[in-house]
Amino acid sequence: MALLEVTGLVRRFRGLAAVDDLSFTVDEGQTLAIIGPNGAGKSTTFNLISGLLGTHGGAIRFRGEDITRWPAHRRTRAGVARTFQIVQPLADLDVRDNVMVGVLFGAGASSSLAAARAEAERLCALVGLGDRLVQPVASLTLADRKRLELARALATKPALLLLDEVMEGLTPAEERAAIALLGRVRSAGVTLLLIEHVMSTVRDLSERVVVMDYGKKLAEGTYAEISRDPKVIAAYLGTDDA
Amino acid sequence: MNFAHGEFVMLGAYVGFWLYLAFSGPLGVGPAVSPLVILVGIPVSGIALYVVASGVYRLTLRPVLRQPELNQMLLTFGLSILIVNSASIVLTPQAKDANLDWRFDVLDLGFASVTYARLAVFVVCIALVLATYALLMRSRLGKQMRAVAQNRLGAQIVGIPVDRVYEIAFGMSAVLAAAAGVMLIFTTQVSPFLGLATILKAFSIVVLAGLGNLTGVLWASVLLGLSEQFVSQYVPGGSALRDGLFFVLIFVVLLARPGGLRR
Amino acid sequence: MRRDLTLWAAFLALVAVLPWLGVADDRYLLFLSNVMLMFMTLALSWDVVARTGQLSLAHGAFFGLGAYGVAIAFKQWSVPPLVAIAIAALACAIVALAVGVVTLRLRGIYFAIATLAFAQVWQTVMLQVPDLSGGTVGISMPPLFGGDRLASYYLALGIFVLALALSLAIRWSRWHYAVTAVRANETVARIVGLDVVRVKVALFTASATLAGLAGAFYTPFITHIDPFDAFSIDRSVASLVFPIFGGLYTSAGPVIGTIALRSLEEYLRVTPPWKDGYQVAYGLVIVVAVLFMPRGLIGLAQRAVRRSPWRSSK
Numbered sequence: 001m002a003l004l005e006v007t008g009l010v011r012r013f014r015g016l017a018a019v020d021d022l023s024f025t026v027d028e029g030q031t032l033a034i035i036g037p038n039g040a041g042k043s044t045t046f047n048l049i050s051g052l053l054g055t056h057g058g059a060i061r062f063r064g065e066d067i068t069r070w071p072a073h074r075r076t077r078a079g080v081a082r083t084f085q086i087v088q089p090l091a092d093l094d095v096r097d098n099v100m101v102g103v104l105f106g107a108g109a110s111s112s113l114a115a116a117r118a119e120a121e122r123l124c125a126l127v128g129l130g131d132r133l134v135q136p137v138a139s140l141t142l143a144d145r146k147r148l149e150l151a152r153a154l155a156t157k158p159a160l161l162l163l164d165e166v167m168e169g170l171t172p173a174e175e176r177a178a179i180a181l182l183g184r185v186r187s188a189g190v191t192l193l194l195i196e197h198v199m200s201t202v203r204d205l206s207e208r209v210v211v212m213d214y215g216k217k218l219a220e221g222t223y224a225e226i227s228r229d230p231k232v233i234a235a236y237l238g239t240d241d242a
Numbered sequence: 243m244n245f246a247h248g249e250f251v252m253l254g255a256y257v258g259f260w261l262y263l264a265f266s267g268p269l270g271v272g273p274a275v276s277p278l279v280i281l282v283g284i285p286v287s288g289i290a291l292y293v294v295a296s297g298v299y300r301l302t303l304r305p306v307l308r309q310p311e312l313n314q315m316l317l318t319f320g321l322s323i324l325i326v327n328s329a330s331i332v333l334t335p336q337a338k339d340a341n342l343d344w345r346f347d348v349l350d351l352g353f354a355s356v357t358y359a360r361l362a363v364f365v366v367c368i369a370l371v372l373a374t375y376a377l378l379m380r381s382r383l384g385k386q387m388r389a390v391a392q393n394r395l396g397a398q399i400v401g402i403p404v405d406r407v408y409e410i411a412f413g414m415s416a417v418l419a420a421a422a423g424v425m426l427i428f429t430t431q432v433s434p435f436l437g438l439a440t441i442l443k444a445f446s447i448v449v450l451a452g453l454g455n456l457t458g459v460l461w462a463s464v465l466l467g468l469s470e471q472f473v474s475q476y477v478p479g480g481s482a483l484r485d486g487l488f489f490v491l492i493f494v495v496l497l498a499r500p501g502g503l504r505r
Numbered sequence: 506m507r508r509d510l511t512l513w514a515a516f517l518a519l520v521a522v523l524p525w526l527g528v529a530d531d532r533y534l535l536f537l538s539n540v541m542l543m544f545m546t547l548a549l550s551w552d553v554v555a556r557t558g559q560l561s562l563a564h565g566a567f568f569g570l571g572a573y574g575v576a577i578a579f580k581q582w583s584v585p586p587l588v589a590i591a592i593a594a595l596a597c598a599i600v601a602l603a604v605g606v607v608t609l610r611l612r613g614i615y616f617a618i619a620t621l622a623f624a625q626v627w628q629t630v631m632l633q634v635p636d637l638s639g640g641t642v643g644i645s646m647p648p649l650f651g652g653d654r655l656a657s658y659y660l661a662l663g664i665f666v667l668a669l670a671l672s673l674a675i676r677w678s679r680w681h682y683a684v685t686a687v688r689a690n691e692t693v694a695r696i697v698g699l700d701v702v703r704v705k706v707a708l709f710t711a712s713a714t715l716a717g718l719a720g721a722f723y724t725p726f727i728t729h730i731d732p733f734d735a736f737s738i739d740r741s742v743a744s745l746v747f748p749i750f751g752g753l754y755t756s757a758g759p760v761i762g763t764i765a766l767r768s769l770e771e772y773l774r775v776t777p778p779w780k781d782g783y784q785v786a787y788g789l790v791i792v793v794a795v796l797f798m799p800r801g802l803i804g805l806a807q808r809a810v811r812r813s814p815w816r817s818s819k
Contacts, residue, residue: 084693317791
């Protein structure tokens with residue numbers, strides 16, 4: 001069954017279509033990656049799905065329900081979580097408290113502080129921040145901030161997790177650890193939707209790939225299929241990755 | 243956003259007022275007083291306020307520019323209190339009046355009548371607005387300012403000295419405030435407290451027009467000016483109510499366009 | 506948390522017995538203690554809004570509305586003073602809710618300016634409705650508890666305890682996480698599931714109600730209110746300079762800031778070269794605090810403790 005169904009999505013900025021008649025579906029348990037050159041509209045698509053931007057056309061359905069007009073926080077409570085490409089830790093809160101915010105107000109919406117703290121500590125340990133619980137976020141390395149971003153998103157108990165370039169800026173070793181971690185997240189029953197530039201990650205993690213260019217869907221298929229598609233090679237792989 | 247902006251207007255008005263005193267008193271230039279106050283006063287107070295503003299910027303504003311918005315608002319609000327109250331001690335709290343003999347002379351246009359003073363203010367201000375418009379649209383600096391306003395990071399990447407542009411923009415806004423202050427002495431009294439009312443009116447105009455929209459600002463100003471006159475003419479007890487008008491206006495606009503005016 | 510609550514209990518006990526330590530015998534000290542409690546309430550209530558990252562310039566006006574509300578309710582409907590105080594606070598809550606719903610959806614700066622405009626308009630409004638407000642003359646009211654300042658001290662203490670309870674409840678509940686997230690980054694706050702507008706409106710309304718309560722205490726305390734006193738800018742400034750100086754986003758900061766600055770103000774007022782110059786000092790305090798001591802006196806104290814060689818490990 002389709003967990004997320006996007007049909008005919010449109011978003012313009014000053015007349016220019018950043019996302020133009022985009023449609024795709026994500027099935028429960030499946031991992032879909034969105035790839036495309038810079039400025040193809042990938043992050044805008046994420047902003048539309050997570051509710052940070054309003055749509056100019058089209059519909060977004062989550063678990064069969066039309067969420068196109070829902071505010072962002074309501075989508076999160078229904079089970080849509082996301083990370084940001086430019087990591088955004090909450091200043092004034094330490095590592096554990098950052099994650100606690102997600103536990104307290106996400107889809108799990110716990111009202112007990114003690115329970116939320118325990119859950120936050122569990123998640124911190126899961127992503128590998130178990131020994132930095134009370135560290136101020138300003139002192140974290142980039143890799144740790146990425147972990148924190150992931151832990152905070154997981155804390156909201158998502159059914160669908162949007163990951164915006166989680167591998168960017170990581171060393172190869174950190175990248176392998178992250179892929180293993182995402183594998184565990186997926187086997188825990190979370191459906192993943194990725195924006196990714198790192199092709200090896202796309203290959204290793206995703207079952208289907210959507211290629212975007214100029215706001216439109218250029219191609220869709222398995223990694224093997226799209227990497228043979230001449231349109232894709234011309235627009236993307238040929239110039240960037242090959 | 244700068245809560246001390248109204249205080250720049252106030253300081254500009256005082257500079258204009260002192261020049262008026264100098265010209266009409268010891269220098270005794272006679273009937274040339276008013277044109278001289280405009281011609282000399284605007285550059286002089288403009289330069290003075292530019293210096294003040296860039297000092298304020300470097301010493302206080304630049305350090306908090308990357309801090310949360312609340313800190314920036316608090317800082318300029320603190321500056322505003324500091325300047326108003328220092329002025330009220332140094333310059334005495336009494337309102338002062340430039341006794342221009344032609345201030346209440348009326349020009350009859352048939353369909354309406356205006357005082358010459360207001361007409362002069364109108365002409366000078368239109369000239370200033372046009373100059374600002376030209377600067378923002380045509381000059382290199384203006385383009386840089388618009389770029390920084392739209393996307394600070396992007397502007398930095400293409401090599402615009404963002405900090406410097408901020409400083410100049412801040413200084414320029416102080417120059418315009420100073421000019422507005424000089425022109426104020428032709429229509430109203432000068433006091434340390436004139437900044438607050440000025441900035442609230444200015445803000446309601448900007449809210450009405452949308453931030454960064456210069457032509458919108460002109461229309462909004464005309465609308466506010468006309469509705470103020472209308473209320474004070476035709477609504478019973480309206481002359482007092484007109485001070486509350488800007489507030490009603492802000493609320494109506496915010497209600498009508500709740501998504502925020504910039505988006 | 507437990508240590509904090511113990512300290513607050515000790516502080517409240519001290520404040521409760523203060524009149525019996527000689528303060529009740531000195532008319533001036535008793536008056537000043539009443540005023541202090543009132544300003545602590547105002548400062549605590551302003552800080553609650555600041556915790557969400559919003560600048561309210563309307564707290565002086567809500568104080569004024571409370572002050573007028575109590576006088577009008579007492580004069581027009583002849584209800585007992587304590588009931589009038591409750592009515593005034595309720596009125597402030599309703600007005601704040603309306604203002605908040607309209608303006609708190611927007612970026613912070615629009616809210617700040619709207620509250621400034623709101624604060625400015627009330628003086629004019631009160632002068633326009635002399636039948637209700639008494640015009641420039643204002644309204645007089647018999648003193649609370651027949652002029653017993655000791656009794657009114659305990660009423661002020663009660664109102665202060667309400668404000669303190671709100672402030673502490675926010676600190677030690679999920680609200681702490683909500684407001685800190687909203688202040689740090691509204692986008693992230695929304696994305697973790699927070700209804701940001703509702704958080705801001707709820708706290709603004711609660712906070713304005715407390716500011717109104719402080720004002721509702723003021724009129725029967727000094728027995729008279731007029732538009733210039735009720736809506737003076739000085740009180741708006743006080744409501745924010747006290748918490749900034751003491752330490753933002755804490756409960757102790759506004760209390761300590763009020764005690765420190767209000768004492769200084771009392772001193773400067775009777776010291777010749779200053780007189781009304783304390784307003785200049787307040788402007789300076791804000792600028793210096795924002796630039797050099799972002800967590801106020803509390804922050805300075807914490808830094809000193811951290812550096813102290815006698816610090817015991819917890």
